[in-house]
Amino acid sequence: MEICKLEHIHKDYRMGEIVTPLKDISLTVNQGDFIAVEGPSGIGKSTLLYVMGTLLQSDEGTYTYGGKDVSKFSDSEKSEFRAKKIGFLFQDSTMIQALTLRENLIFTQGVGAKKDLKKVDELLYQFGLEDRADFFPHQLSGGQRRRAMAARCLIHEPELILADEPTNDLDEHWSEEIIRILKEQAEKGTAVVMVTHNARWASMATRRLRLEDGILTDITE
Amino acid sequence: MLMLIWNNISRRRAQSVLTIAITTLTILVFVMVMGIFQVVTQGLALSRERLGADAILIPKYASATGSDLLFTALPENIYMDVEVLEQAKQLEGIAAVTPQFYNQTLDLSCCDAGTTRRIVGYDSETDFILTPYLEDAGKQTLEAGELILGSNYDHELTGQNYMLLGKKFTVVNMLQPTGSSMDDIYFMDIDTARQMCLDSYEISRNWQDKDPFEHISVIMVKFAPGTDPDAFVHQVEESGMDCRAVLTGETISSLQNQLEAIMKVMFALWMASLVIAVLALVGRFNALAKERKKEIGLLRAIGLKQGQVFGLIVGETCTMAAIGGILGSGIALLSMDSVIEMLREAFMLSPSVWNSSLALLCGGIGVALAVVLGFAASMAPAWKSAAMDPQSAITQGEVN
Ligand SMILES: Nc1ncnc2c1ncn2[C@@H]1O[C@H](COP(=O)(O)OP(=O)(O)O)[C@@H](O)[C@H]1O
Ligand SMILES: [Mg+2]
Numbered sequence: 001m002e003i004c005k006l007e008h009i010h011k012d013y014r015m016g017e018i019v020t021p022l023k024d025i026s027l028t029v030n031q032g033d034f035i036a037v038e039g040p041s042g043i044g045k046s047t048l049l050y051v052m053g054t055l056l057q058s059d060e061g062t063y064t065y066g067g068k069d070v071s072k073f074s075d076s077e078k079s080e081f082r083a084k085k086i087g088f089l090f091q092d093s094t095m096i097q098a099l100t101l102r103e104n105l106i107f108t109q110g111v112g113a114k115k116d117l118k119k120v121d122e123l124l125y126q127f128g129l130e131d132r133a134d135f136f137p138h139q140l141s142g143g144q145r146r147r148a149m150a151a152r153c154l155i156h157e158p159e160l161i162l163a164d165e166p167t168n169d170l171d172e173h174w175s176e177e178i179i180r181i182l183k184e185q186a187e188k189g190t191a192v193v194m195v196t197h198n199a200r201w202a203s204m205a206t207r208r209l210r211l212e213d214g215i216l217t218d219i220t221e
Numbered sequence: 222m223l224m225l226i227w228n229n230i231s232r233r234r235a236q237s238v239l240t241i242a243i244t245t246l247t248i249l250v251f252v253m254v255m256g257i258f259q260v261v262t263q264g265l266a267l268s269r270e271r272l273g274a275d276a277i278l279i280p281k282y283a284s285a286t287g288s289d290l291l292f293t294a295l296p297e298n299i300y301m302d303v304e305v306l307e308q309a310k311q312l313e314g315i316a317a318v319t320p321q322f323y324n325q326t327l328d329l330s331c332c333d334a335g336t337t338r339r340i341v342g343y344d345s346e347t348d349f350i351l352t353p354y355l356e357d358a359g360k361q362t363l364e365a366g367e368l369i370l371g372s373n374y375d376h377e378l379t380g381q382n383y384m385l386l387g388k389k390f391t392v393v394n395m396l397q398p399t400g401s402s403m404d405d406i407y408f409m410d411i412d413t414a415r416q417m418c419l420d421s422y423e424i425s426r427n428w429q430d431k432d433p434f435e436h437i438s439v440i441m442v443k444f445a446p447g448t449d450p451d452a453f454v455h456q457v458e459e460s461g462m463d464c465r466a467v468l469t470g471e472t473i474s475s476l477q478n479q480l481e482a483i484m485k486v487m488f489a490l491w492m493a494s495l496v497i498a499v500l501a502l503v504g505r506f507n508a509l510a511k512e513r514k515k516e517i518g519l520l521r522a523i524g525l526k527q528g529q530v531f532g533l534i535v536g537e538t539c540t541m542a543a544i545g546g547i548l549g550s551g552i553a554l555l556s557m558d559s560v561i562e563m564l565r566e567a568f569m570l571s572p573s574v575w576n577s578s579l580a581l582l583c584g585g586i587g588v589a590l591a592v593v594l595g596f597a598a599s600m601a602p603a604w605k606s607a608a609m610d611p612q613s614a615i616t617q618g619e620v621n
Contacts, residue, residue, distance in 0.1 A: 050612045053522065055518075055521070055522055055610075055611040055612040055615070056610070056611075056612040075526070075527055076526045076527070076528075079521065079524050079525060079526040079527075079529075080524060080526075081524075082521075082522060082523065082524040083523060083524020083525075084524070086522075086524075088522050088523070090519075090522075090615065092515075092615075094515055094516065094518070094519040094615065095516075095519070096225065096516055096519065096520070097233075097513075097516060098225070098228040098229045098232040098233060099225065099228055103224070103228070107224070107225060108523045111523050111524045111525060112523065112524050136232075152523075
């Protein structure tokens with residue numbers, strides 16, 4: 001079943017000179033998809049995820065989600081949409097500094113879904129963070145923060161997970177574990193779009209796409 | 222949301238303490254100035270209204286000023302012959318005159334009040350000064366041994382015995398607050414006050430060749446409608462009487478002028494402190510918004526609406542401002558009593574108008590002002606943050 005669809009999406013950044021990370025992007029994401037987007041750094045992979053997550057408005061083309069044109073959403077409808085449907089795992093570590101790890105999860109859950117403390121504890125355990133639950137973000141290592149962000153992007157059971165280089169800062173064991181968890185999510189019916197430039201993790205996906213010159217090419221073997 | 226607001230405040234302690242300190246100091250100054258302003262202006266207005274006398278006739282040689290007589294309860298041992306009273310009754314433009322005889326307590330005496338205070342003997346037949354302020358209006362004439370206390374004395378003393386200059390009195394009445402020296406004075410019948418001069422060993426030494434019953438200290442004068450105060454002073458000068466006239470209105474006006482000048486300076490400082498506070502807070506809240514750009518981007522990404530982000534920031538700043546306001550008002554009100562005491566000594570003013578409802582009003586305005594300040598200073602940065610494009614918030618956050 002289709003979750004969202006990008007048709008001829010074009011996005012320029014105009015900051016002095018014009019940069020066009022997305023020239024003509026078309027992509028349909030279905031339930032259960034585990035899509036890897038590869039490409040050199042600075043090419044526009046993160047930009048693609050921002051557009052899909054409605055954090056960034058494209059200049060041209062249409063983006064429909066569940067059959068609805070997202071560009072017609074008001075700002076507050078977009079907020080609600082993100083709260084309920086989207087799970088972001090950002091490339092850089094972003095957490096609410098004044099809240100502990102557990103509180104970060106509870107807060108995020110509270111915005112988009114019903115409070116469920118059991119789910120919070122389950123995820124903390126799943127990502128090996130149960131003994132760091134009451135630490136503040138600045139008291140965690142880079143890898144621990146990455147895992148915490150991964151837990152946060154699952155806490156409200158989103159339909160579409162947008163994971164931007166999820167294995168950054170992680171050791172072999174936890175990289176493998178995160179990819180496994182994302183794959184498991186896809187198998188359960190969630191759609192996952194993952195940005196990576198690691199061919200090994202990309203090969204775990206069901207579809208592999210390459211972003212270059214603002215265009216997506218299917219390179220699934 | 223509330224949890225996040227509170228945690229942002231309590232867990233970024235150094236920052237919050239700074240913001241709260243700025244508001245606390247601002248509100249402290251604000252409430253103090255407002256309180257003092259209230260006390261002084263109301264005190265003066267009340268005094269004017271309650272002095273009762275338009276002029277006071279005092280012995281020619283006396284150096285006492287109007288404010289000494291009206292606003293301090295210190296002893297004034299000034300005396301003139303009782304015949305001046307008869308002459309005063311003949312003056313033009315008067316509606317009423319009443320004599321007072323001053324005595325004093327001693328702080329050395331074994332059986333005394335412990336401080337030197339003025340004792341006023343008054344003539345209940347002609348008095349128009351304290352009679353209107355008697356708490357028990359039915360009790361007007363005093364026997365020897367009966368005493369009236371000003372409003373600053375303990376009200377439980379009514380009906381109790383009270384020792385003055387080794388003599389036992391019964392407190393039979395008290396005065397309502399007047400905002401003048403009357404609040405601190407002992408009142409008794411004029412002849413009782415005179416007799417005490419003879420009965421007290423220490424004081425009788427001053428009266429060896431004089432008879433207190435032949436003397437008075439001052440004469441309180443009430444003008445008939447239309448009397449020109451300056452003409453009255455002139456009339457007294459010309460009359461050859463052994464006294465001079467002090468106008469009470471002038472006393473209050475000159476006090477008022479002094480105070481107004483000081484108030485103007487305070488008001489300027491007060492405005493300056495408000496402006497500084499606003500600038501400091503705007504700077505702080507701008508920094509706060511900038512610092513958290515990335516975090517705000519995250520909040521938007523997990524689905525907070527613009528209004529919620531705005532509410533979060535403004536809620537945080539207003540809460541800190543309110544805490545500062547409560548602290549500032551609290552400290553101001555707690556120290557108000559000693560400030561008033563200082564003022565009263567410096568200006569010979571007895572502002573008994575400071576009371577708990579005025580304090581509550583000043584404190585309430587202080588807290589409200591703090592919140593308004595916090596809101597005003599954070600509105601622009603909060604709105605800017607809330608309206609930021611979420612993607613640039615997250616990515617620019619990385620740069621900054
Ligand atoms: N807010 C922005 N303004 C201007 N240029 C930007 C902005 N964000 C990203 N870019 C540029 O767009 C290009 C793509 O960026 P990005 O999507 O982050 O690449 P990737 O994730 O593939 O490394 C880069 O060249 C970057 O410099
Ligand atoms: Mg990127």
